[in-house]
Every structure is written in structure tokens, then in C-alpha cells.
Amino acid sequence: MNKNICCIGAGYIGGPTMAVIAKYCPDRTIMVVDINQKRIDAWNSDHLPIYEPGLDELVKKYRGKNLFFSTNSVEAIKACDIIFVGVNTPTKTFGRGAGYASDLQYWEATARNIAAAANGDKIVVEKCTLPVRTATAMERILSEHKEYHFDVISNPEFLAEGSAIRDLEQPDRVLIGGHQTPEGLKAVERIADIYAAWVPREKILTTNVWSSELTKLAANAMLAQRISSINAFSALCEETGADIDEVAMAMGLDKRIGPAFLKSGPGFGGSCFKKDILNLVYMCESYGLQKVADYWRQVVLINDYQQERLLSNILKTMFNTVANKKIAIFGFAFKANTGDTRESPAIAICHMLLEEHAQLAITDPKALTHAQEDLKGYPGNIVFTADPYEAAKDADAIVVLTEWDLFKTLDYERIFKVMRKPAFCFDARNCLDAVKLKQIGFQFRGIGKPSSDSTETAGH
Ligand code: NAD
Ligand code: UGA
Numbered sequence: 513m514n515k516n517i518c519c520i521g522a523g524y525i526g527g528p529t530m531a532v533i534a535k536y537c538p539d540r541t542i543m544v545v546d547i548n549q550k551r552i553d554a555w556n557s558d559h560l561p562i563y564e565p566g567l568d569e570l571v572k573k574y575r576g577k578n579l580f581f582s583t584n585s586v587e588a589i590k591a592c593d594i595i596f597v598g599v600n601t602p603t604k605t606f607g608r609g610a611g612y613a614s615d616l617q618y619w620e621a622t623a624r625n626i627a628a629a630a631n632g633d634k635i636v637v638e639k640c641t642l643p644v645r646t647a648t649a650m651e652r653i654l655s656e657h658k659e660y661h662f663d664v665i666s667n668p669e670f671l672a673e674g675s676a677i678r679d680l681e682q683p684d685r686v687l688i689g690g691h692q693t694p695e696g697l698k699a700v701e702r703i704a705d706i707y708a709a710w711v712p713r714e715k716i717l718t719t720n721v722w723s724s725e726l727t728k729l730a731a732n733a734m735l736a737q738r739i740s741s742i743n744a745f746s747a748l749c750e751e752t753g754a755d756i757d758e759v760a761m762a763m764g765l766d767k768r769i770g771p772a773f774l775k776s777g778p779g780f781g782g783s784c785f786k787k788d789i790l791n792l793v794y795m796c797e798s799y800g801l802q803k804v805a806d807y808w809r810q811v812v813l814i815n816d817y818q819q820e821r822l823l824s825n826i827l828k829t830m831f832n833t834v835a836n837k838k839i840a841i842f843g844f845a846f847k848a849n850t851g852d853t854r855e856s857p858a859i860a861i862c863h864m865l866l867e868e869h870a871q872l873a874i875t876d877p878k879a880l881t882h883a884q885e886d887l888k889g890y891p892g893n894i895v896f897t898a899d900p901y902e903a904a905k906d907a908d909a910i911v912v913l914t915e916w917d918l919f920k921t922l923d924y925e926r927i928f929k930v931m932r933k934p935a936f937c938f939d940a941r942n943c944l945d946a947v948k949l950k951q952i953g954f955q956f957r958g959i960g961k962p963s964s965d966s967t968e969t970a971g972h
Pocket of ligand 1: 520521523524526545546547548551599600618619621622642670671783
């Protein structure tokens with residue numbers, strides 16, 4: 513048994529997680545491998561493939577010492593007794609379960625690669641998010657290998673992008689699920705030992721494999737459900753004259769509810785919430801739990817509705833037409849502090865605006881390259897610029913879709929002067945100073961904020 517660790521999949525999960533392990537476990541060699549040569553080249557260069565606060569410094573400090581990136585998975589599997597699997601598990605786009613089920617082809621290919629390259633007993637750690645009972649399938653594939661013993665452990669990751677390093681260094685908990693057998697428990701202990709290098713033991717929870725797999729899906733579903741709940745209330749606020757930020761604040765003071773994840777916005781984005789809920793819906797349906805499936809599907813439907821609502825508000829406020837009007841899109845990333853645009857609400861909202869023949873000027877401090885790829889081939893007039901002042905020049909409206917600090921500190925008097933009048937501002941993140949912008953002269957609309965035509969008695 514050696515202490516080397518390999519991670520298959522050098523993405524948003526594999527890269528940061530292994531960099532943090534390299535920092536706290538100097539006595540271990542960490543090998544991160546991927547089939548994507550371009551991605552590995554980027555990990556080995558000055559321009560890492562992902563933006564994450566604190567990641568650059570960490571990788572540059574440990575790379576070449578005890579942290580290595582390569583495409584040679586065979587060598588890494590042979591050199592390491594502990595193998596984390598952090599490959600992508602997107603929503604299936606074809607065949608049975610298309611649009612709902614997890615596409616497990618990358619995960620299965622990894623299992624087969626491990627079986628083929630293994631030269632001794634291994635602990636295989638599911639780091640990616642998977643349907644419950646996937647560990648059984650992994651065990652089934654690995655058990656074809658008669659010579660060696662494999663333990664499959666579930667160790668889901670709860671980090672959020674934009675705060676990945678902080679979340680990894682100070683997690684609320686680390687969850688490790690294993691079989692309740694002597695070998696299974698021993699394997700769980702070996703994984704717990706890795707985290708114990710920096711995480712207090714009482715925060716390292718151990719459960720059975722299925723609880724661990726389901727907890728990951730359940731946690732994401734609960735978080736996304738809070739966002740859809742607050743966004744559903746934002747629609748009611750706009751009709752009734754209530755203010756969603758006041759409602760969220762007052763509700764969140766109830767300790768049983770708590771203040772986190774009650775920020776209304778353009779709907780949740782990111783690579784996981786939608787994918788994981790759809791996977792949950794598919795799983796429930798496959799167990800015949802139709803009512804449970806319908807309940808969770810509604811979380812995704814409300815998310816889509818929030819984006820359609822935003823477009824309706826823009827159209828209604830701008831005299832029912834945006835054709836040939838220039839709209840400055842402030843922010844394309846799915847949240848602040850990341851360059852990631854996967855499932856970003858900005859994609860759907862830009863598509864809808866382009867369908868209305870708007871001209872778009874998109875600005876974002878970190879996500880412009882991805883934005884260009886996301887909108888590639890889409891018919892319409894789109895420019896991309898890193899300069900928000902340039903984006904706003906001659907624009908009819910600004911639409912804030914990502915809550916970057918940068919957008920909060922811009923000189924809005926200067927922006928107002930170069931915009932066409934009336935100058936509209938739709939703050940879909942409620943992150944700007946509404947009072948100040950209205951004073952400057954903007955026709956300002958937030959999300960879940962009373963509009964001028966709402967009345968005290970509407971709905972009665
Ligand atoms: P990603 O797409 O950024 O990275 C996955 C990587 O795996 C890719 O670089 C891909 O080339 C590589 N890969 C695929 N098949 C491979 C193979 N056979 N051998 C070697 N490499 C292979 O995905 P991600 O965002 O890092 O997510 C990975 C998993 O982690 C998903 O299941 C996701 O749900 C889960 N997760 C992600 C986050 C997040 O914040 N992104 C958080 C928690 C959990
Ligand atoms: C989320 C979870 O928070 C992580 O715990 C989980 O590990 C991860 O998914 C995953 O499995 O991939 P992430 O998607 O990176 O992390 O980012 P979040 O901070 O959760 O934000 C997700 C989306 O919800 C963003 O678009 C964000 O703007 C939106 N959001 C979040 C709101 O609209 N309101 C809120 O109050 C919070």
C-alpha cells in the first residue's frame with residue numbers, strides 16, 4: 513500500500529481538490545490526469561484552464577513538487593493505490609432518459625481504464641455526482657478483475673465555484689460513504705486520513721455508500737429549491753408591492769429558515785443544479801415515485817419561468833420592443849468570481865433577446881471567451897468587450913446578469929451620459945444602488961421589487 517493519490521478528470525473538481533490535498537499532504541504524491549491534452553497543457557502553463565480565486569498561487573507552488581498533471585492515466589493508476597474519479601457526468605442528450613438521466617459513459621470508461629491498468633489493490637473514490645447505487649456498477653466492472661481487490665467509496669464534493677479553495681480548506685463537512693464491511697470501513701478510514709491533515713475529525717462524517725451518494729443529490733436539490741422558492745416569491749412581490757430583499761431578510765432571520773440561498777436573481781445556473789435535479793427526477797420516475805419526481809421537476813420549471821419573466825419585464829418596460837435596440841449585458845458568468853458559463857442564465861436570456869432582434873454588447877471580467885463559444889453561430893448582432901463603458905455606449909438598456917463587484921463600483925453618471933434616452937437599467941441581481949441610479953436618471957427595475965403600477969389591493 514502506498515500513499516500516492518491519482519485523480520482522473522482535471523476539471524473544476526479534480527484540479528482544485530487535488531491542489532488543496534497537495535498543500536496539506538506534502539508526504540503524498542498527487543497525479544491529476546485527463547484525456548484532454550489541451551486542458552492538461554493549460555494546467556502545466558501560466559494560464560490555468562479555470563479561474564478560481566487562490567487557485568493560481570496554489571498550483572504554482574505545488575506543481576512539480578508533489579502535484580503533477582498529465583494525460584498518462586495508465587502510469588498514474590499503476591503508481592497510486594487511491595484513485596479519485598472526477599470526470600464529467602452531464603445530462604444525457606440521446607436515447608432513453610435523454611434530457612434527464614446522467615450520461616455515465618465517461619464514468620464507465622474510467623472504471624474500465626482502472627480495471628485494465630490496475631497492478632494491485634486499489635481504493636476507487638467517486639468524487640463526481642452520480643445516481644444512487646452507481647457504486648454497485650463500478651464494483652461490478654472492477655470485479656471482472658479477479659487478481660486484485662477494489663473498494664469503491666463515495667466522497668461527494670460540496671464546493672461551490674468562485675469559493676472552491678475556501679470551501680475545500682474549510683468545509684462544513686466531508687462526507688465519506690463506504691460498505692459496512694471490515695474492508696469497506698478500512699477503506700473509508702484511509703480516505704478520512706487524507707482529509708484529517710487539515711479538516712477537524714468531527715467534521716468528517718462516514719455513512720453507508722447509498723446515503724453518501726443520495727446526500728449529494730439531495731443537498732443540491734434543497735439549495736436549488738430555495739432559489740426557486742425565493743424567485744417564485746419575487747414574481748408575487750412585483751405584483752403586490754412587496755420587496756423581495758426585505759422579505760428574504762425578514763424570513764431568513766428565523767433560525768429555522770436561515771439567510772443563505774435566499775437571493776432572488778435571474779435563476780440558478782452552473783453545471784450541476786439543473787443536471788442533478790433532472791437526474792433525481794429521472795431516478796424517482798424509474799422507482800415509480802411520480803409525485804416525488806413532479807415535485808422536484810417544478811424547481812427547474814420555476815427557474816426557466818424566472819428567465820422568461822425577466823424578458824417579459826424588459827419588453828414591457830421598453831415599450832414592447834427591443835428590435836434594433838442596443839442592450840448592454842453586464843455579466844455572462846453563472847455567478848460572480850468564476851469564468852464558468854455552463855447553464856448560465858445569461859445564455860437563455862441573450863438567446864431570447866436576440867430572438868427579439870436586439871443588438872447585444874456583452875461584457876464580463878472573466879467569462880468572455882466562454883460567452884463567445886456559447887453564442888457562436890447564433891444569428892444576431894453581438895459584440896464582446898471587456899470594457900463595461902464601451903458596452904454601455906449608445907445602449908438603450910443595461911441588463912445586469914452577474915453580480916461582479918466591478919459592476920457595483922462603476923461610474924454610472926458617466927455611463928448614463930453615453931446611453932440613449934430613456935436609459936433603462938434592469939438589475940437582475942439586485943446588486944446595484946437603485947436609489948442612486950434612479951437619481952442619476954435611469955429607468956431602473958430590479959427583480960422582485962415593486963413596480964410603479966403595483967397597488968396595495970391587487971389580487972383581492
Ligand atoms: P469538468 O467537465 O470540468 O471536468 C471533467 C474532466 O474529466 C474533463 O476535463 C474531461 O476531459 C475529463 N474526463 C472525461 N472522461 C475521462 C476519462 N475517461 N479519463 C480521463 N479524464 C476524463 O467537470 P467538473 O465540473 O469538474 O465536474 C466533474 C464532476 O464533479 C461532475 O459529476 C459534477 O457533478 C461534480 N461536481 C462538480 C462541482 C463543480 O463545482 N463544478 C461541484 C461538485 C461536484
Ligand atoms: C453548487 C452548490 O452550492 C455546491 O455545494 C455544489 O457542490 C455544486 O453546486 C455542485 O454540485 O456543482 P455552484 O453551482 O458552484 O455550487 O454555485 P452556487 O453558489 O450554488 O450558485 C449556483 C447558482 O445559484 C448561481 O447561478 C447563483 O447565482 C445562484 N444563486 C445562488 C442564486 O440565484 N441565489 C442564491 O441565493 C444563491
